Amino acid sequence: MLLKPDYLYLLAGFILMAVALMSARDNSNPRRYASGLFWALYGLIFLVGHLLAPALVGVLVIVMALIAGLGGVRAGSYKGLADDVRAAKARVLGNKLFLPALAIPLITVFCAVLLKDVKIGGMALFDAKNVTLLSLGIACLLALPLCLKLTGDRAPQSLRESRRLLEAMGWAVLLPQMLATLGLVFTEAGVGKAVADITQSYLAVDNRFIAAAAYVLGMALFTMIMGNAFAAFPVITAGIGLPILVGQHHGDAAVMAAIGMFSGYCGTLMTPMAANFNIVPAALLELPDKNSVIKVQWQTALPLLAVNVGLLYLFMFR
Structure with a gap:
């Protein structure tokens, strides 16, 4: 490729x-x-x-x-535009400011859907396993000159803004990668089997509804602990999903996976461990309460979890 x-x-x-x-x-x-x-x-x-x-x-x-x-990661100072200059530019550009942001998903979808099978000189244009990731990368690269054209800034300013955002997020920018890796470590260490043993010992998983509820709530709770639904998925699926829902109750694995990930995302809404979703936005927006995002989101997450239990029970065992 x-x-x-x-x-x-x-x-x-x-x-x-x-x-x-x-x-x-x-x-x-x-x-x-x-x-x-x-x-x-x-x-x-x-x-x-x-x-x-x-x-x-x-x-x-x-x-x-x-x-x-040890507190070694600190934000520095930046050569940004003065507030009055930024405000004046924003007034002139108006809604055009949203064009680069809107271009990214549009270009991503265009490349991922229409160019995924393109070959040049007999070689595939994209790595088949990473079409979406590569399409997103291309979209971001193409959106950059559009940003520079709209704002009249020079390319070095984009690097300075990259630094500003990275330092605003600080060490939390590492969490998604580290937590996803932790999920693999937990799986290799047999945590999934331990979860299965505990679930079968203390819950009446012979009942389909209880088994479905255990899987949904387990995905949410483990995501809250690990901060990443992708990290929780292999552990809870190996412990509850595959042996109980699929193996014992003969449920549909595709339905289980889809609703299981959705349940994990509900956990993401309620945990500070998902720093890139909940703590970083509060820091970037300079909110006085770093947990203010979570305090708003849990009111949506809990009803969604209840709905997910019902959806899994209704559709997985059809």
């Missing part, structure tokens, strides 16, 4: 290295060298992680965790 996800990883690595350099050169940041090292290590994993021994990558991640845990 001509386009591989490796190219996106390289791009991400170069951006992180640029952020690391800008952080290290920022004299206003009292932890500029520690912050620069954190982003440089992160960029290094993207750039050459596939060439390094897994143990070494693990060491780099531990070093990053120590830097973050």
